[in-house]
Amino acid sequence: MLVVGFLLIGTPVGLAQSTTVRFAVIGDYGTAGQNELDVANLVKSWNPDFIITVGDNNYPYGWASTIDKNIGQYFHDFIYPYTGTYGAGAPAQNLFFPALGNRDWTTPGATPYFDYFTLPNNERYYDFVWGSVHFFVIDSDSHEPDGNSSTSVQGIWLQASLAAATEPWKVVVFHHAPFSSSSVVSSWMRWPFQSWGASVVLTGHAHTYERILLNGFPYLVNGVGGDSLATFATPTAGSVARYNADFGAQLVTATAESITLDFYNRTGALVDTLTLHTNLSAISMSKSQIDLRWSDFATDEDGYSIEQSVDGNAFGQIDTVGPNVTSYSNTRLSASTTYYYRVHSFKAGGDSIYSNTASATTLPDLPNAPSSLTASAVSSTRINLAWTDNSSDENGFYIERSTDGTNFSAIATLSANVTTYSNSGLSPGTTYYYRARSFNISGTSSYSNTANAQTSPLPNVPSNLTATAVSSTQINLAWTDNSTDE
Numbered sequence: 001m002l003v004v005g006f007l008l009i010g011t012p013v014g015l016a017q018s019t020t021v022r023f024a025v026i027g028d029y030g031t032a033g034q035n036e037l038d039v040a041n042l043v044k045s046w047n048p049d050f051i052i053t054v055g056d057n058n059y060p061y062g063w064a065s066t067i068d069k070n071i072g073q074y075f076h077d078f079i080y081p082y083t084g085t086y087g088a089g090a091p092a093q094n095l096f097f098p099a100l101g102n103r104d105w106t107t108p109g110a111t112p113y114f115d116y117f118t119l120p121n122n123e124r125y126y127d128f129v130w131g132s133v134h135f136f137v138i139d140s141d142s143h144e145p146d147g148n149s150s151t152s153v154q155g156i157w158l159q160a161s162l163a164a165a166t167e168p169w170k171v172v173v174f175h176h177a178p179f180s181s182s183s184v185v186s187s188w189m190r191w192p193f194q195s196w197g198a199s200v201v202l203t204g205h206a207h208t209y210e211r212i213l214l215n216g217f218p219y220l221v222n223g224v225g226g227d228s229l230a231t232f233a234t235p236t237a238g239s240v241a242r243y244n245a246d247f248g249a250q251l252v253t254a255t256a257e258s259i260t261l262d263f264y265n266r267t268g269a270l271v272d273t274l275t276l277h278t279n280l281s282a283i284s285m286s287k288s289q290i291d292l293r294w295s296d297f298a299t300d301e302d303g304y305s306i307e308q309s310v311d312g313n314a315f316g317q318i319d320t321v322g323p324n325v326t327s328y329s330n331t332r333l334s335a336s337t338t339y340y341y342r343v344h345s346f347k348a349g350g351d352s353i354y355s356n357t358a359s360a361t362t363l364p365d366l367p368n369a370p371s372s373l374t375a376s377a378v379s380s381t382r383i384n385l386a387w388t389d390n391s392s393d394e395n396g397f398y399i400e401r402s403t404d405g406t407n408f409s410a411i412a413t414l415s416a417n418v419t420t421y422s423n424s425g426l427s428p429g430t431t432y433y434y435r436a437r438s439f440n441i442s443g444t445s446s447y448s449n450t451a452n453a454q455t456s457p458l459p460n461v462p463s464n465l466t467a468t469a470v471s472s473t474q475i476n477l478a479w480t481d482n483s484t485d486e
Contacts, residue, residue: 027204029225036226055101055175
């Protein structure tokens with residue numbers, strides 16, 4: 001049985017569980033409909049211990065009239081106590097831990113949110129411990145009474161709480177992403193999480209998935225829980241993986257030795273993965289680079305020996321570094337390849353035992369561009385596109401359209417292996433230009449050729465309509481046909 005203690009601010013809620021923790025992370029999800037249903041079904045298929053959210057739980061305005069439809073309809077069996085209308089709640093312990101988002105604050109005081117959930121501490125920001133993970137769920141919104149800066153009451157609470165935490169993993173959760181390659185960036189949340197002792201930061205707000213590594217510290221953006229999908233702009237510094245082709249969720253598995261954060265789209269396809277170790281971690285940075293980091297438990301080493309393997313069995317030394325060094329970048333690697341690493345310290349008297357073995361897979365090459373794009377008008381309002389898929393590792397395709405052949409804008413994001421698209425709702429008698437490119441977690445391909453087609457014009461209006469009564473029961477009509485293509 002899980003036992004909960006609700007304590008004062010600054011004292012975490014403690015729970016008794018197994019040593020392995022499995023939890024789901026969803027964000028920007030609270031819009032009732034097929035997208036959220038698909039994500040909810042994905043999450044439930046994992047049978048997680050509990051669910052964490054990164055905010056925007058109740059679209060569009062945080063109303064009391066929508067909160068149960070947007071949340072309880074899909075996740076009632078994780079909520080305790082649950083007082084909604086969609087079935088039974090969690091039997092004895094709350095298993096649903098949300099963060100406040102700007103949508104939740106749109107209703108004054110976020111009252112429906114606080115009425116709906118029973119959470120630790122002041123419910124706006126709180127912490128709890130589950131197994132080897134200490135969670136810190138904070139409020140990044142400007143409506144937070146205790147402030148949303150690093151020097152605010154809330155910021156001071158987080159700094160002190162992180163410093164006091166002794167668990168191997170310290171996960172900070174909030175809504176507004178401090179770094180993002182989308183147009184939605186919340187720079188006020190660039191708190192010194194790494195120096196305060198956090199292990200990873202989980203956020204949303206930007207309706208994309210992204211993994212960003214700054215000074216080796218991971219920031220994960222997960223805003224694709226069901227509401228809408230956003231586009232990317234220029235990749236931000238440290239952006240390693242980006243995805244916006246479909247909705248999805250994260251499954252996180254943590255032990256005392258490691259934590260793995262996997263992102264899946266709603267079809268169950270694994271899109272991105274990150275594993276951190278308490279000792280040695282290997283992190284994929286690009287198609288040709290993997291970064292290593294480890295803990296320095298020695299005080300008298302002369303340096304560290306770094307070994308690599310391509311099969312996890314046969315290792316060979318690739319480099320050495322000096323004493324007190326705790327990171328290394330392995331470059332000039334092959335794309336889409338898994339590499340294994342281990343490290344040991346050395347000194348004149350001999351070598352230490354090996355660290356744990358850590359592995360990472362380099363990101364794929366950019367996908368090949370689609371080719372042979374064709375555009376065929378099939379009516380006055382629709383043009384069909386077709387192309388050749390030249391990649392085996394794309395996540396999908398972007399379709400762009402123009403009315404002058406020069407200025408293009410995105411009109412559709414399609415899944416992998418799709419080779420046709422029907423563009424409807426067009427204007428009659430108009431020429432449209434199209435181009436396509438493929439994308440994967442590493443970025444986008446070059447463009448295909450440009451194809452164009454003209455929608456059929458509407459026929460000319462007939463004229464000179466006359467009506468002539470020829471009897472008590474019949475009227476004859478006649479008109480001039482002014483078209484040749486009706």
